[in-house]
Amino acid sequence: MIVGKQKPLDEIWSMIKSHKNVLVLGCNTCVAVCHEGGNKEAEILSSLLRMRASQEESGIAVTNSGVERQCEHEFFDSVKDAIEAADAVLSTACGIGVQFIAEKFPTTVVYPGLNTTFLGAVEKIGVMKEKCQACGNCVLGETAGICPVARCAKRVLNGPCGGSTKGSCEINKEVDCAWQLIVNRLNALGQMDRYETLAPIKDWSTDRAGGPRKQIREEIQE
Amino acid sequence: MSQQRAVKTDSKLEKILAAGHLAVTSECGPPRGSDPDVITHKGNMLKEYVDVVNITDNQTSMTRMCSLAACIRLKQLGVEPVLQMVTRDRNRIALQSDILGAASFDITNVLCLSGDHQSFGDCPNGQNVHDLDSMQLIQTVRYMRDEGKFLGGDDIKRPPKMFVGAAANPFADPFEIRVPRLAKKIAAGVEFIQTQCIYNLDKFELWMKQVRDRGLHEKVYILAGLTPFKNAGMAKYMRSRVPGMDVPDDVVKRMSDTPKEKQAEEGLNICIESIERLKQIEGVHGFHIMAIEWEEKVPEIVKRAGLWPRPEVS
Numbered sequence: 001m002i003v004g005k006q007k008p009l010d011e012i013w014s015m016i017k018s019h020k021n022v023l024v025l026g027c028n029t030c031v032a033v034c035h036e037g038g039n040k041e042a043e044i045l046s047s048l049l050r051m052r053a054s055q056e057e058s059g060i061a062v063t064n065s066g067v068e069r070q071c072e073h074e075f076f077d078s079v080k081d082a083i084e085a086a087d088a089v090l091s092t093a094c095g096i097g098v099q100f101i102a103e104k105f106p107t108t109v110v111y112p113g114l115n116t117t118f119l120g121a122v123e124k125i126g127v128m129k130e131k132c133q134a135c136g137n138c139v140l141g142e143t144a145g146i147c148p149v150a151r152c153a154k155r156v157l158n159g160p161c162g163g164s165t166k167g168s169c170e171i172n173k174e175v176d177c178a179w180q181l182i183v184n185r186l187n188a189l190g191q192m193d194r195y196e197t198l199a200p201i202k203d204w205s206t207d208r209a210g211g212p213r214k215q216i217r218e219e220i221q222e
Numbered sequence: 223m224s225q226q227r228a229v230k231t232d233s234k235l236e237k238i239l240a241a242g243h244l245a246v247t248s249e250c251g252p253p254r255g256s257d258p259d260v261i262t263h264k265g266n267m268l269k270e271y272v273d274v275v276n277i278t279d280n281q282t283s284m285t286r287m288c289s290l291a292a293c294i295r296l297k298q299l300g301v302e303p304v305l306q307m308v309t310r311d312r313n314r315i316a317l318q319s320d321i322l323g324a325a326s327f328d329i330t331n332v333l334c335l336s337g338d339h340q341s342f343g344d345c346p347n348g349q350n351v352h353d354l355d356s357m358q359l360i361q362t363v364r365y366m367r368d369e370g371k372f373l374g375g376d377d378i379k380r381p382p383k384m385f386v387g388a389a390a391n392p393f394a395d396p397f398e399i400r401v402p403r404l405a406k407k408i409a410a411g412v413e414f415i416q417t418q419c420i421y422n423l424d425k426f427e428l429w430m431k432q433v434r435d436r437g438l439h440e441k442v443y444i445l446a447g448l449t450p451f452k453n454a455g456m457a458k459y460m461r462s463r464v465p466g467m468d469v470p471d472d473v474v475k476r477m478s479d480t481p482k483e484k485q486a487e488e489g490l491n492i493c494i495e496s497i498e499r500l501k502q503i504e505g506v507h508g509f510h511i512m513a514i515e516w517e518e519k520v521p522e523i524v525k526r527a528g529l530w531p532r533p534e535v536s
């Protein structure tokens with residue numbers, strides 16, 4: 001899923017404070033799972049902003065609403081009017097949702113309430129970790145199911161580097177060395193012989209390096 | 223040294239190794255400024271005592287004068303340089319381009335590294351590139367040299383003739399893949415290895431035994447890395463703060479049990495004793511002496527270790 005983190009309230013306030021009528025719009029899928037941008041968090045954020053407005057004696061009106069996903073047209077029917085009535089929307093979706101609103105509502109100002117942080121998993125409640133960078137050319141079949149592109153600080157494809165220490169990455173003891181994890185798992189799978197296969201120079205044209213990506217399913221395309 | 227290997231480049235280092243001599247290399251970090259005298263001074267100091275001098279490439283991610291310019295300066299002094307290249311800061315276009323630039327000055331040695339993470343240096347907020355990794359850089363230089371082609375497939379006019387090296391850290395984790403990893407670098411095309419600084423000689427001997435068990439010492443020249451301690455503080459720092467470094471407690475104790483004014487001398491003693499012991503290990507083809515900001519001690523180390531005068535090759 002996509003993981004996000006709410007921006008600091010001061011930063012949010014400085015974005016919206018010049019408006020009169022702001023709608024905080026939650027997104028109830030990925031960013032709800034990490035408890036940062038779901039409809040419940042949007043409601044809490046909007047009440048925090050109302051408190052801030054009264055402290056600052058600003059006349060700004062802050063309301064909230066939410067949708068299931070801000071990245072698909074079909075979910076917007078119920079909030080279209082509320083969006084059009086607002087003079088700015090503070091979206092607590094990931095960056096995709098924010099841009100989707102900007103495209104759909106060309107005359108409405110939209111701000112991001114979150115920083116989109118990474119593509120990750122819920123390791124345990126309250127702990128999300130990055131797992132994938134959507135490089136467009138998956139190598140997990142060669143790396144025992146652990147991604148060196150997303151999880152190695154140097155995206156070393158033939159790792160580990162010389163900085164791997166007691167299972168940790170050289171950048172920080174708190175970060176697992178992806179290559180230690182790969183070696184552990186190759187061991188557990190009885191596939192250590194595969195370690196010596198050289199990973200070829202990677203084609204990064206499917207990554208962000210190749211420019212904005214687009215994907216079409218011809219048979220269902222409208 | 224038993225085996226004779228064919229010489230493929232004009233590298234003095236390669237010729238010395240192929241002739242069966244123990245090679246001595248050193249390194250010098252370019253300045254954090256544009257003063258050319260820093261390199262000239264260090265180069266002159268090392269000139270008669272080592273075969274080649276590595277120029278580090280923005281080591282520890284601190285922005286410095288570029289390795290290539292400093293290598294050219296060394297070359298002009300008559301000191302043969304080893305161009306260190308990290309994959310952190312340049313993509314495959316820039317790496318190939320710099321390799322050609324170096325080759326145009328007949329720089330004949332390259333050391334392929336991934337580089338420390340940028341968070342250690344003065345630009346922790348910068349991007350890193352890592353388009354290739356160090357093994358893929360080894361493959362790239364070999365491909366450019368042996369096939370005479372760019373990665374993109376086009377022919378290179380006057381391909382770079384470089385002797386290709388890499389680093390190996392016998393002490394990094396996980397230990398069980400330290401030898402397979404060397405094998406992998408050899409498969410990628412590496413021809414010489416400079417190791418991480420060795421303080422844990424027992425562990426290094428174990429690694430070398432595993433290297434010999436697979437016959438790898440006959441496929442690559444291994445230069446044992448050494449860094450003399452200037453004082454006990456440095457030994458402690460290297461033990462606890464430098465990733466991938468293995469400094470046994472008894473070595474630290476030996477330094478800290480020595481009175482302050484004698485510690486520098488003791489650091490040199492440890493270094494020279496280590497060289498003597500490393501000379502006995504089959505498959506060690508030479509020494510890489512990294513006297514960090516202490517280059518003036520290299521001549522003394524080389525002499526006291528019985529590695530002077532340096533052999534002449536043509």
Ligand code: SF4
Nearest residue numbers: 152160161169177178
């Ligand atoms: S220590 Fe491991 S995870 Fe960190 S940069 Fe090196 S190989 Fe990658």
